[in-house]
Amino acid sequence: MNKRRGLLVVFSGPSGSGKGTVLKEAMKMSDNLTVSVSVTTRAPRVGETDGVDYIFYSKEQFESLIQKDGFLEWACFCDNYYGTPKERIEALLSEGKDVILEIEVQGAMKIKETCPEAVLIFNMPPSSEELKKRLTGRKTDADDVIKKRLDTAVWEISQAEKYDYIIVNDRIERAAKSFLSVIEGEKCRPLRNRAVLEEYK
């Protein structure tokens, strides 16, 4: 039997919902998760490592890969490209790894279109009050910056119903467990168990 194909998981959630922390905790609990590294044309920031934080491409390299249909999804923010490279993800899925794409809502919707087998999970903050507290926390920020950040978060949450699953990050350990349960549960879908059913035909 071939190695069982891994699951492609899209993980989104507003800034302040604690996606990174949930993911880190989940990766402590399971050794089958891999977070996909995005490709970008923006300049590396201090402390960022090529291939770890991002894969850094020149604009020409990026556009050439677009031409070759080499991205699962890509977008342009503030004159910089960001994208999810197809080939590497396919290789990981074939190895049986569960691949996590930590991307924002528009990217997630593109993945849902191009990869219907992908599982979309949305990370919710513990409460609207707590979200507000976290996003207004840095007092150095101007009021309009804070307002924009809050508006974006509320818009993103309004899109959560388009996701397959919602995780409420009220306790990190519990949220991480829910994350892993969603993945384990999805692996029990009949369409992912064709080989098992075929045996009896």
Next chain:
Amino acid sequence: MNKRRGLLVVFSGPSGSGKGTVLKEAMKMSDNLTVSVSVTTRAPRVGETDGVDYIFYSKEQFESLIQKDGFLEWACFCDNYYGTPKERIEALLSEGKDVILEIEVQGAMKIKETCPEAVLIFNMPPSSEELKKRLTGRKTDADDVIKKRLDTAVWEISQAEKYDYIIVNDRIERAAKSFLSVIEGEKCRPLRNRAVLEEYK
């Protein structure tokens, strides 16, 4: 906030797939599961306790409850009625309990029609070979009895794709964990988290 509603779970699988064992193991791991007790009009067998193995009704009692629309599903096998009582299950779900109905394929399909929110899980034996071994194991049985038992199992398995999830019972502990992951994952569905999303509207 009201107590969160429990999940209605239908659990089916052919004789020899080890449903009972998986369920017993899952109940050791979670204290939120309750197995629903069916109502029947057949006579109690030696060692069976009313209210534990079955709720034993007279034919008149059973037919009266049918008239009152008191069953989620019911059927008649070999001149005996068997049914899933509605009221008690509703009470358990309201308390937040996850209620397991261990019923056969036709009953499961009826539940899917009447309770679309129910989650249907099918328990598969480890392999067709192992199933054959288990079902032919009792050498005292006549060949035609064995053949009928096998045919029934193969037919039931052919219906597994109609279920929401399939669990392969190759190792009991793993199967029980998958069973619980399916339940936990389903609780993360957006439609079961309306209240959380409403908070941001």
